[in-house]
Amino acid sequence: MKDWQPKILAILCNWCSYAGADLAGVSRIQYPPNIRVVRIPCSGRVDPLFIMKSLQSGFDGVLVSGCHPGDCHYLSGNYVARRRFAILKPLLEFIGIEPERVQFSWISAGEGERFAEVMTKVTNDVKKIGPAKRLVKGVQK
Amino acid sequence: MIEELREKVKKLLAGGDVELVIGWEKGSQPLSSTPVFIDSPEEADRLVFDSTCGNNPAVYSTKDARRLVKAGKKVGVVVKGCDARSLSLYVAEKQVKRDNIVIIGVPCRGVLDSDKVEELAGGREVLEYSEQDGKITVRGKDLDLTFDAKDVLSASCLACIYPDAKEYDIFIGEARDGKPNKEQNAAIDEFEKLSSEERWKRMEEIYSKCIRCYACRNVCPSCYCNECFVDQNDPQWIGKTPEITDTMIFHIIRNLHVAGRCVECGACERACPMGLDLLLLNRKAAREVEERFGYVTGIDSGEKPAMADFREDEKQNFIMG
Numbered sequence: 001m002k003d004w005q006p007k008i009l010a011i012l013c014n015w016c017s018y019a020g021a022d023l024a025g026v027s028r029i030q031y032p033p034n035i036r037v038v039r040i041p042c043s044g045r046v047d048p049l050f051i052m053k054s055l056q057s058g059f060d061g062v063l064v065s066g067c068h069p070g071d072c073h074y075l076s077g078n079y080v081a082r083r084r085f086a087i088l089k090p091l092l093e094f095i096g097i098e099p100e101r102v103q104f105s106w107i108s109a110g111e112g113e114r115f116a117e118v119m120t121k122v123t124n125d126v127k128k129i130g131p132a133k134r135l136v137k138g139v140q141k
Numbered sequence: 142m143i144e145e146l147r148e149k150v151k152k153l154l155a156g157g158d159v160e161l162v163i164g165w166e167k168g169s170q171p172l173s174s175t176p177v178f179i180d181s182p183e184e185a186d187r188l189v190f191d192s193t194c195g196n197n198p199a200v201y202s203t204k205d206a207r208r209l210v211k212a213g214k215k216v217g218v219v220v221k222g223c224d225a226r227s228l229s230l231y232v233a234e235k236q237v238k239r240d241n242i243v244i245i246g247v248p249c250r251g252v253l254d255s256d257k258v259e260e261l262a263g264g265r266e267v268l269e270y271s272e273q274d275g276k277i278t279v280r281g282k283d284l285d286l287t288f289d290a291k292d293v294l295s296a297s298c299l300a301c302i303y304p305d306a307k308e309y310d311i312f313i314g315e316a317r318d319g320k321p322n323k324e325q326n327a328a329i330d331e332f333e334k335l336s337s338e339e340r341w342k343r344m345e346e347i348y349s350k351c352i353r354c355y356a357c358r359n360v361c362p363s364c365y366c367n368e369c370f371v372d373q374n375d376p377q378w379i380g381k382t383p384e385i386t387d388t389m390i391f392h393i394i395r396n397l398h399v400a401g402r403c404v405e406c407g408a409c410e411r412a413c414p415m416g417l418d419l420l421l422l423n424r425k426a427a428r429e430v431e432e433r434f435g436y437v438t439g440i441d442s443g444e445k446p447a448m449a450d451f452r453e454d455e456k457q458n459f460i461m462g
């Protein structure tokens with residue numbers, strides 16, 4: 001247990017947060033290596049099923065990140081996504097999924113520094129609550 | 142009441158205002174009336190309305206009815222409060238045009254939960270059903286029982302906030318206003334007092350009973366996708382067995398799909414062979430939708446459905462600062 005490292009899925013919008021990750025990389029900003037990235041065309045593409053499937057298949061945390069409100073490449077993708085997440089988030093907490101497991105952020109292409117901060121925060125949050133057990137397929141409780 | 146309904150329907154059909162009326166007629170089972178399509182004034186006497194009319198006629202008002210009526214002609218739909226909410230939702234979601242339907246509201250006193258009746262009847266077969274002034278009587282071989290309606294009505298009806306249509310063209314009798322949803326909110330508040338761990342345990346208890354027959358989805362008036370995500374094979378989103386995580390994902394995602402769309406008719410709970418409490422989660426989602434977006438499902442067909450809409454300055458306190 002001592003060496004346990006969480007696995008965290010970062011679902012990143014191509015036009016902003018993914019580029020933010022790139023910037024963090026080329027600027028050689030350090031952030032925890034617990035992140036696995038999935039690149040999506042827009043936060044509006046994120047079906048809550050993606051998040052549920054990630055938890056089911058054993059990710060200890062999921063972060064979804066898109067363009068800041070007003071900056072979506074497709075104008076309103078992140079506004080529609082925001083409504084979806086606004087319901088998903090309290091619902092997951094309601095059924096007893098720890099709030100730290102599923103998080104959302106807006107990170108622009110210019111915010112390499114912020115990208116590293118967010119990844120650090122999510123990783124630390126998840127480390128605090130330990131490995132995911134709820135909703136994980138095949139876990140003996 | 143029923144005479145008034147039949148007369149109205151006769152007039153509508155005779156006058157050519159509508160070409161078809163969807164309502165209920167006596168079914169082959171005493172506890173369940175069946176949907177009926179009435180297309181001539183003479184047929185209107187088949188219409189019935191009482192607590193056995195649990196089916197939602199609104200679901201036939203879209204594709205089915207449009208196939209049957211000539212272009213430009215209207216369909217009349219007899220509706221309880223929840224059915225009316227379905228209709229308003231269908232109009233808002235562009236499944237049917239408001240101009241193509243005539244909404245005929247009837248005063249709903251709640252619909253039966255046949256499981257409750259059967260339990261009280263103690264396994265004896267119910268052959269006859271009647272109701273009067275809040276009392277319900279069932280008869281059969283060695284069976285003659287009268288109970289208070291509230292003992293055999295669906296849980297969703299006992300907590301119903303809109304027993305009568307909000308949006309209608311004709312109402313038979315006097316339409317009552319909606320009322321605040323005290324019971325529903327109390328159940329949610331109670332549940333939220335539990336710790337995260339206890340809530341998860343309760344959810345596991347509830348959903349481990351599910352056999353994934355999908356009766357809840359099939360009966361739901363708001364579930365009308367041509368292909369449901371649970372039936373997709375490529376990609377196969379969730380496994381086909383009642384394994385608990387697959388089951389829970391099914392319910393959570395279905396819940397999100399009906400968030401801001403569930404009309405709280407309770408049909409899912411009545412259809413469930415395993416007696417699952419399905420409305421707790423639905424109502425939680427409905428409450429979030431109402432609190433955050435000020436939207437209540439199926440009240441105003443002119444309003445854009447909440448999950449297809451947005452405001453730029455919306456609260457986003459759940460997003461990392």
Ligand code: SF4
Nearest residue numbers: 361403404406407409
């Ligand atoms: S989810 Fe249940 S209560 Fe809601 S509309 Fe569908 S059947 Fe009715």
Ligand code: SF4
Nearest residue numbers: 351352354355357413
């Ligand atoms: S009707 Fe009941 S048992 Fe069947 S899938 Fe729905 S919740 Fe599960």
Ligand code: FES
Nearest residue numbers: 013042043066073
């Ligand atoms: S393009 Fe980034 S959120 Fe829409």
